[in-house]
Amino acid sequence: MNTFEKIQKVLSSKIVGIAGCGGLGSNCAVALARIGVGTIIIADFDVIEESNLNRQYYFYNQIGKKKTLALKENIEKINPKVRVVAYDIKLDSKSILNLFSGCDVIVEAFDKAEMKQMIIETIMTDMPEKPLVCGVGMAGWGDSNSMHVRQFGNIFFCGDGKTEASEKIPPLAPRVSIAAGMEANTVLAILLKDEIELSGSYSTTII
Amino acid sequence: MALKIILNNKEETIEKERLTVAELLQIKNFIFKMLVVKVNETLVKKQDYDSTVILPGDKVTVLHLMSGG
Structure with a gap:
């Protein structure tokens, strides 16, 4: 088996929960689907609007569709072996615990800071051992080297940690994709920790 | 007297x-x-x-959140 086959074998039994299917969630889910995460649980209540297409992994002909259904459709086109479980729901503490307690890793992919705070507090209080990967600060353009990953116990922060999205500083595909890619990369490293042995000099850390 | 704590993984003296x-x-x-x-x-x-109240040696984490995603 080559390394990617070994990776696929490990990932095929893993479950990742993604809270939110906007710019972070859709791009992160697609990256995880490509490499073969076995089960991806997605949740969102929103409908695709034209303004979402500047960064979210949807197509023009999907405008008006539920994000969860459209994302499931898109993932199935990319990798039909992935099992996508989609919940059309506005997440709160209770539903996060219900839907994601069986996941190996949870991805925070909300847009609003209040929702990011809610999921972090929920996981810290009720599932402190569960790895949670968050996206924090990815609006604007340029300044690629400010994007980084920080670890606080089982919580990982991906992004520049400073730029708030606003009318003046919108979230756009390039930097949102970097943050979503960092989230997916962190998830992958957590899932592969102690699973893949490579001989030689290559070694990797989670962050 | 100063207070030594761990703030966001780093030692800090307040x-x-x-x-x-x-x-x-x-x-x-x-x-x-x-x-x-x-x-x-x-x-x-x-x-x-x-x-x-934060006591000497306490491990304090302060996470700053902002909208965008």
């Missing part, structure tokens, strides 16, 4: 004998409106910032 979460946020200029604060393993809610 020039105060008694320190609350509210005072720490002010001293460190953590003025962002959306925060998650944890002292050791306990989550500290906004209404408890004034009454929660």
Whole structure:
């Protein structure tokens, strides 16, 4: 088996929960689907609007569709072996615990800071051992080297940690994709920790 | 007397004998409106910032959140 086959074998039994299917969630889910995460649980209540297409992994002909259904459709086109479980729901503490307690890793992919705070507090209080990967600060353009990953116990922060999205500083595909890619990369490293042995000099850390 | 704590994985010395979460946020200029604060393993809610005292050696995590995604 080559390394990617070994990776696929490990990932095929893993479950990742993604809270939110906007710019972070859709791009992160697609990256995880490509490499073969076995089960991806997605949740969102929103409908695709034209303004979402500047960064979210949807197509023009999907405008008006539920994000969860459209994302499931898109993932199935990319990798039909992935099992996508989609919940059309506005997440709160209770539903996060219900839907994601069986996941190996949870991805925070909300847009609003209040929702990011809610999921972090929920996981810290009720599932402190569960790895949670968050996206924090990815609006604007340029300044690629400010994007980084920080670890606080089982919580990982991906992004520049400073730029708030606003009318003046919108979230756009390039930097949102970097943050979503960092989230997916962190998830992958957590899932592969102690699973893949490579001989030689290559070694990797989670962050 | 100064107070030694671990703040966001780094050792910090605060020039105060008694320190609350509210005072720490002010001293460190953590003025962002959306925060998650944890002292050791306990989550500290906004209404408890004034009454929660930080002791020497405490591990304090202050996470600053902003919209975008």
